[in-house]
Amino acid sequence: DAKTTQPNSMESNEEEPVHLPCNHSTISGTDYIHWYRQLPSQGPEYVIHGLTSNVNNRMASLAIAEDRKSSTLILHRATLRDAAVYYCILSRAGGTSYGKLTFGQGTILTVHP
Amino acid sequence: SAVISQKPSRDICQRGTSLTIQCQVDSQVTMMFWYRQQPGQSLTLIATANQGSEATYESGFVIDKFPISRPNLTFSTLTVSNMSPEDSSIYLCSVGQGTNTEAFFGQGTRLTVV
Numbered sequence: 410d411a412k413t414t415q416p417n418s419m420e421s422n423e424e425e426p427v428h429l430p431c432n433h434s435t436i437s438g439t440d441y442i443h444w445y446r447q448l449p450s451q452g453p454e455y456v457i458h459g460l461t462s463n464v465n466n467r468m469a470s471l472a473i474a475e476d477r478k479s480s481t482l483i484l485h486r487a488t489l490r491d492a493a494v495y496y497c498i499l500s501r502a503g504g505t506s507y508g509k510l511t512f513g514q515g516t517i518l519t520v521h522p
Numbered sequence: 523s524a525v526i527s528q529k530p531s532r533d534i535c536q537r538g539t540s541l542t543i544q545c546q547v548d549s550q551v552t553m554m555f556w557y558r559q560q561p562g563q564s565l566t567l568i569a570t571a572n573q574g575s576e577a578t579y580e581s582g583f584v585i586d587k588f589p590i591s592r593p594n595l596t597f598s599t600l601t602v603s604n605m606s607p608e609d610s611s612i613y614l615c616s617v618g619q620g621t622n623t624e625a626f627f628g629q630g631t632r633l634t635v636v
Contacts, residue, residue: 443624445625451629451630452526452614452616452627452628452629452630453565453614453625453627454627455624455625455626458624494564496564508552508553508555508616508617508618508619508623508625509553509555509567509570509618510555510565510567510616510625511567512557512564512565512566513564514564515564
C-alpha cells in the first residue's frame with residue numbers, strides 16, 4: 410500500500426479555518442484519498458474522500474493537488490468538537506479491499522477556545 | 523449508513539484467560555474487519571472476517587491467538603485467547619459496504635489484562 414505522511418500535531422483557534430496536509434507521493438492512479446478522524450474514546454469516523462477533484466461535504470473540504478501527490482483537509486471553522494486525531498488514508502479501488510484501511514499515525518489536532 | 527454495537531465496551535481480565543468480543547451491525551454488510559489499537563498508538567488491522575469461511579489474517583496475527591467467527595452478514599466475534607498484559611488494547615470492529623464508500627466503526631472494546 411502507498412504510504413501517507415502527516416504532521417504529528419497541529420493547533421488551531423476556535424472558529425478559524427484549519428488546513429491539515431497529507432503527502433502521498435507514491436499514490437497510484439486507482440488510489441482514493443480518504444480522511445477519517447478519531448475523537449477521544451471513540452472509534453474512527455469518516456470525514457471525506459476523493460480521487461482527483463476537490464470535494465466538499467457538510468463536515469469538511471478536500472483539496473487534492475493536480476499531481477495527486479498531496480492533499481489538504483480543510484475544516485472551515487474549527488470548533489472544540491473538532492479536536493481529534495485525523496488520519497489520511499489511501500484506499501485502492503476495486504477488489505475486496507473496500508472498507509479495509511491502513512492507518513498511519515495521523516495528526517493530532519488541538520483546538521483552543 | 524451502518525450502526526455497530528460492540529460488547530463488552532470494556533473489561534478487565536486475568537492473564538491466561540480468553541475474552542470474546544461481539545460485533546453486531548444493524549444491516550447486512552459485505553465486509554467486516556477487526557482492528558487493534560494499542561495504548562497511544564494508531565489502529566492496526568487484525569483480520570478480515572469472512573462470512574461462512576475462515577478469516578483472513580494480517581501479518582503478525584494468527585488464528586490460534588485471535589479466532590474470529592462470522593456466521594452471517596450482520597454479526598462477528600473476535601476472541602483474544604490466552605491473554606497477557608501485552609494484549610491490553612482497544613479492539614474495534616469495522617464494516618465496509620462497497621468500493622471506496624465510507625467504513626463504519628464500533629465504539630471499541632477496551633481490554634485490560636492484569
